[in-house]
Amino acid sequence: MSDDDGRGDDGRGSGVRTALVIGGGVAGPVTALALRRAGITATVHEAYPTAADGVGAWLGLAPNGQAALATVGADAAVRAIGEPVPGMVMADGAGHHHARFGGFPELPATLTLPRDRLYRALTDRAGAEGIRFAYGKRLVAAEETPDGVTAHFADHTSATADILIGADGIRSTVRTVIDPQAPAPEYGGVLSFGGYADVGSDAGVEPGTMYFAFGRAFMGYWQGADGRLIWFAGLPTDTPPSPSDLARVPAAEWLSRLRDLYAGHVPGERLLRHTGPDDLMVVGRMERMPSVPRWYRGRMVLVGDSVHAPSSSSGQGASLAVESAVELARCLRDLPTHGEAFAAYEALRRPRVEAIGHTAAAVNEVKAGKRDAAAPSFAGPEDMLRPLHFHRIDWEEKVRAGRG
Structure with a gap:
């Protein structure tokens, strides 16, 4: 399979050659990198006038997220700035330790790093691959034609491509363009x-x-x-x-x-x-996205926190965004139309991200004092983390309609 022809083994592909990526956070540059590997040229449009230097607190990038970053060649750049934290101790407010986990020896350690340093590393990596970033481009509307989609920005400029991808975070504008009745973040x-x-x-x-x-x-x-x-x-x-x-x-x-x-x-x-x-x-x-009924419409689709922000309690927000970016690119590479690609992408991702989001919501209830912290779901870190950290995306495997 070629990495640069944008088509699957049978030579069909989705016919998508250009994309507008709305949002320059974590999901934006990774989506553009993954699309590039699938033979699709993407431009990232960021609402703010500059990159997100100094914005955001610390986050964790789990082994599954690092593996997805390796697919687009960005893992080394992130390892260079992250601090490895492989171990975990579950305790109570009195200082008693109830469970201990040293990490999976066959996996790399979870990395912790400030969010803005992750933004910068991913943006620099994408820029080095020739991906263009346009700043000060706040989306206000989008309109489709039979041949493409045009984004209109607050500075009265516009841009057109084959598809538009909303990577614009938990308060996504693209989400409401796709579905004006889409749910808002849940506190x-x-x-x-x-x-x-x-x-x-x-x-x-x-x-x-x-x-x-x-x-x-x-x-x-x-x-x-x-x-x-x-x-x-x-x-x-x-x-x-x-x-x-x-x-x-x-x-x-x-x-x-x-x-x-x-x-x-x-x-x-x-x-x-x-x-x-x-x-x-x-x-x-502390917010999360509830289940979003519509992940895509026509030539527009959502990725990352715009469609499945699980809240920081999951420890998986950034990692899930990276996974989804890679899976979306695979689907566009292999399926004959963008509509089939979007449907397959949702089928691949929705069960996993919603299960993780539901677990995070239960943790949020503990943090808010509305659920007993001694609930069994918090007792076994190894069992809880295994299906998260061992998840892998096989870039070389061909996606077929309805499944990966």
Whole structure:
């Protein structure tokens, strides 16, 4: 099979040769890279005027996500900047450890890294492959013709290609263009925060291990390369402030509220005591996408968080976005029309991403104090992670209509 002719073994292909990718986050550049390997030329259109430097908190890229990145040649660039964290400890707020997992020895470790560094690495890799990025292109409308689709942007410019791919995140404009009745993100009952705690030489953690402490309040943490502890936590609230109201609250006030909530929590009280206002990250509302009825319409299709954001509780958001980008490219490479390709792509991806999303929603209920943290679903990290981390996409395998 050729990597650059855009067609399957029987020489059909979808006839798609050009694509507009809307959104330059994680899914955008990976989708463009995967399409390039399938013989499709893509341009990434990003709403913001520059790349997302300095935007976002830390995230994890699991072994399955790294494997999908290897398909498009971007794994080495991400390994160069990520910090490996193979281990996991499940604990409670009193400091008791209930389950321990050292990682799968046959797989690479999960990588942790700031979201903006992942953006930059993927964008640089795509640029090195000749993929063009257009910034300041906020989508406002799209219209189809028999031969293509035209995107109209807020700066009064437009662009046309064979297909349009919405990689524009959890508040996707493309999702509402495809279906004006599409659901909005679902709030998980928790405001998310992160930070850095300089606790000195006696951190009390094992390097390369991430700790999850459930209970009256939840906190996760691990030791960064500089020796500080990196933590993430939630502040349960049924009525979250709007993004603008959230931004108006001083960091010191949020830190005070978190310290009150985590008083007596092991290790939350200690970590927050050693975190200053300048080291606090106000991430915002923890959200996920509920089941999206329509993944595509005509020449438009969704990928990544625009269609299946599982919330940060899954540890799989970025990895699932990368997987979907690769699967979409495979389907467009092998099936005779873009409509059949989109249908096969949805059939391949929907069961997996929705199962992961449902599990993350249950974790969100624990973090919001609405479910017992001792539920059996949190007891076996190895059994829970195996179907996630061992998932692989065989790029060379031909996709057939209705299945991979």
